[in-house]
Amino acid sequence: MRLHHALLFLPIVGLACLSAKANDEPERPPNVILFLVDDMGWTDGRVFGSDYYETPNIDAFAKQAMRFTNAYAHPLCSPSRASILTGQEESRHGILSAHGHLKPGPWGEQVYQPATPRNEYLLTKSRTYLNPDATTLAEAFLGAGYRTAHMGKWHLGLTQEHWPDQHGFEVTFHSAPDPGPPGSTYFSPHGVHSDGKPSAAHRVGNIVDGPEGEHIDDRLGTEAIRFITEHQDEPFYLNLWMYDCHGPWEAKQDLIQKFAQKETQPDGHTNPVYAAMLKTMDDNFGRVMTALDELGIADNTIVVFFSDNGGNTHSMGASEQKRKMANPKSKTYGYTKIYSDYAGVQYPTKNLGLRGGKGKLYEGGQRVPLMVRWHQHIPAGSVSETIVNNIDLYPTLLELTGQAEPANHVIDGKSIAKVLTEGEEGTGQTSVSYFPYHGGGISVRDGDWKLIRRYTSKPDQYEGLVELFNLKEDLAESKNLAAEMPEKVTELSKLIDSHFKHTSGLPPKPNPDFQRGSTSPKNSRSPTHGLVPKQCRIESIDDGIRVIAQGKNPFLGTAQVQLAGPITLHLQVRGIDGKSGTGRVQWRTQEQTDFPATGQTVDFEVPESTSWQDITVQVPVEGRSQLLRLYAPATDGLDIRSIRWKAQDGKPVQWDFSTDAR
Structure with a gap:
């Protein structure tokens, strides 16, 4: 337990004032x-x-x-x-x-x-x-x-x-x-x-x-x-x-x-x-x-x-319930069935x-x-x-x-405190909320006005990257006034800029590699193709990618494969310089908050050969996958030409590095 701040707090005479009792002892x-x-x-x-x-x-x-x-x-x-x-x-x-x-x-x-x-x-x-x-x-x-x-x-x-x-x-x-x-x-x-x-x-x-x-x-x-x-x-x-x-x-x-x-x-x-x-x-x-x-x-x-x-x-809609009840033996089946029976598909x-x-x-x-x-x-x-x-x-x-x-x-x-004890209405209070992910951004409320500044375009969810609302007249935020009131947008935008400066925060900034209309790894300047390398680095080679080990457990992680198990993995791989080795697949389901300490892994062997090898791995996922890791042999690494994840139902998720497309 950390107690090193204990001496920094000095009593003051405040609302819980130390009024004297008959014996001159302070009130608790x-x-x-x-x-x-x-x-x-x-x-x-x-x-x-x-x-x-x-x-x-x-x-x-x-x-x-x-x-x-x-x-x-x-x-x-x-x-x-x-x-x-x-x-x-x-x-x-x-x-x-x-x-x-x-x-x-x-x-x-x-x-x-x-x-x-x-x-x-x-x-x-x-x-x-x-x-x-x-x-x-x-x-x-x-x-x-x-x-x-x-x-x-x-x-x-x-x-x-x-x-x-x-x-x-x-x-x-x-x-x-x-x-x-x-x-x-x-x-x-x-x-x-x-x-x-x-x-x-x-x-x-x-x-x-x-x-x-x-x-x-x-x-x-x-x-x-x-x-x-x-x-x-x-x-x-x-x-x-x-x-x-x-x-x-x-x-x-x-x-x-x-x-x-x-x-x-x-x-x-x-x-x-x-x-x-x-x-x-x-x-x-x-x-x-x-x-x-x-x-x-x-x-x-x-x-x-x-x-x-x-x-x-947003939770417990029809698709989520279907996923959670896909396996009658799963932990999620029971409570989801009860929810479905009594609440239907409402949120x-x-x-x-x-x-x-x-x-x-x-x-x-x-x-x-x-x-x-x-x-x-x-x-x-x-x-x-x-x-x-x-x-x-x-x-x-x-x-x-x-x-x-x-x-x-x-x-x-x-x-x-004075609002609570003296009934004063607070003045000059603003509310700022910074949540930049999943179509979020930053919002500021000042008086009756609220501004939302976005960093991701999602036309199906909201209008434009800037939204302005008068909450006194439109609590439901149904009418975006940004185009009609640019001066108010500028005024509230200054509060956002001041907020980042005051809090020493790190505001989002334009991506120097942004390419408008880019939708596939083919347009990417990076060889990762949406995969996240850990304890390794990726280099492009003529007809694939090379995963070069930089630690004991090199792997490529992805959250782009969300399929209902079981899943079949098809690989075209070869050992670097034709060497043999052992790879591994690890998974985490959408019901799990972390990878389990043991289990939920499947090994596969990479034969000694300088030619591309077709390898199939059965991945016994129970439920729907959330995160998948593809481990390369730790000694050297792995060359990969293609990766294909396929469930019994649904469209496969695949990478074909020979054509630089997914």
């Missing part, structure tokens, strides 16, 4: 609970406008708290969580996508990710874990004498050196990798190991299985209450980061059946599986709030209710009144529920239209608890 500073829901949309709850979802505990909480109608998070989880814990913009901390479960690399300056001539811009490469030198919110509280705990989803670093106990949390309850619940199931057993290398096949952490069928969020509620009870007589900071409502889309069967029988409206929420997930989350939120009341510490506890990004409006939720959802820069991906309660300090049942960002929680909680900001840590957020 307030506790803090940061309750974070995964993928909860802006309207996912009764208090937020839903007539279908049942969230009685959240609704009751809203009557005791201040609710924000203009609260923003990043469109994806890892960047949003990093911003909460550091108070920093994504362009500063560098976690730009949901990569917190991927293999960590060395920390260094931000760099651009590889691009082809088809890419008009070079995009910033996302980091995969928190900066080890950042002073997290937990470290700030720890340095001020608080007891600290993190329970639930982390998704901010795969390996142990990047886990929450290395960022100021004394007590933890989590596992890795963790885009979703441990073991990719909400129900015990989860199969989490206490040590080893974290992977999709080997979950590692300190989550211990409970009774068979125990829901993980029920367990989080129990562990949270245990921590609160044990530390009720001293100030504490608790991260309670729920796994609901993230995929896999499974829930308690009795709740699914209950919501399936409810009457629905076609223009409202209609998904019984998601409703059941939301209800379980609400139940456990209620359990924790009840525990505070029973222990008599509710009045001295600040509770933040927040979501990490907008609601999911998990609907961000009613907003455009888009999770992973999008539109309001549906960024605008989220936010409520803050502190009895006798924050007006109960109040509503604020102040623009609030996830980065604002850090300075706000420090000010509310009477702490100074750490001297060696840059904070981009602005405190809204």
Whole structure:
């Protein structure tokens, strides 16, 4: 555990002022609970406008708290969580996508990710874990004498050196990798190991299985209450980061059946599986709030209710369900069948009144529920239209608890403490979200206006590379005003440019190798042809490519082969200088977050010959492939003339290097 920041925090007289009691002893500073829901949309709850979802505990909480109608998070989880814990913009901390479960690399300056001539811009490469030198919110509280705990989803670093106990949390309850619940199931057993290398096949952490069928969020509620009870007589900071409502889309069967029988409206929420997930989350939120009341510490506890990004409006469509149920023996078959039976092919939720959802820069991906309660300090049942960002929680909680900001840590957020305690409406607040991938870009909201700047043309998804909306008149972002109001575009564009400069971020830049209309490797200046070389380099030869080993495990990786298994691989290869050797194929499916530590590999032999050899490899993929690796013999390498991946159904994916075409 890193404690070297402890001496940097000096007490100040703030909102949690040290007023004297009869014995001149200072009052105890307030506790803090940061309750974070995964993928909860802006309207996912009764208090937020839903007539279908049942969230009685959240609704009751809203009557005791201040609710924000203009609260923003990043469109994806890892960047949003990093911003909460550091108070920093994504362009500063560098976690730009949901990569917190991927293999960590060395920390260094931000760099651009590889691009082809088809890419008009070079995009910033996302980091995969928190900066080890950042002073997290937990470290700030720890340095001020608080007891600290993190329970639930982390998704901010795969390996142990990047886990929450290395960022100021004394007590933890989590596992890795963790885009979703441990073991990719909400129900015990989860199969989490206490040590080893974290992977999709080997979950590692300190989550211990409970009774068979125990829901993980029920367990989080129990562990949270245990921590609160044990530390009720001293100030504490608790991260309670729920796994609901993230995929896999499974829930308690009795709740699914209950919501399936409810009457629905076609223009409202209609998904019984998601409703059941939301209800379980609400139940456990209620359990924790009840525990505070029973222990008599509710009045001295600040509770933040927040979501990490907008609601999911893209998962579990017809094609995804077909893929997940392709193999009745697969792990995904059971819950997908239940989802299909009760929810059909509808997406998990609907961000009613907003455009888009999770992973999008539109309001549906960024605008989220936010409520803050502190009895006798924050007006109960109040509503604020102040623009609030996830980065604002850090300075706000420090000010509310009477702490100074750490001297060696840059904070981009602005405190809204006076908005909460004095009812002031914030002024000058803007919201910036940087997500450059998958047709994303960067967005800025300033007052009623919002600008989105894109770096990839996708005419079927949005109009042009610049979109301008007046959210006061067009919350659904249905009319792009960029062409009509170039002055406003220029004004907001300056805010984006200033944002990158202020945060020392690495903005996208034009690709010097961009070739308009380039669609195939034939136009590429690189011999990689869309393949990613690792521990090797690729050179073009007269009738193929040469893979030259530069490490012990040279391979070509690709995410362009997404086929339903089993898959047959046809190769035309030869050893360099005719030498023999052993190659290998490794795969990861779309249901896995990492390559398994063992298994899922098939070897093939390359005979000694200077002629091209036709080799066929049967690859027993279960499910649909996501990433494939073709390993060359480690001693020298391999010459490749062609690669052809073929499934039983579907079009083959192939490279023919003799003609320089795919």
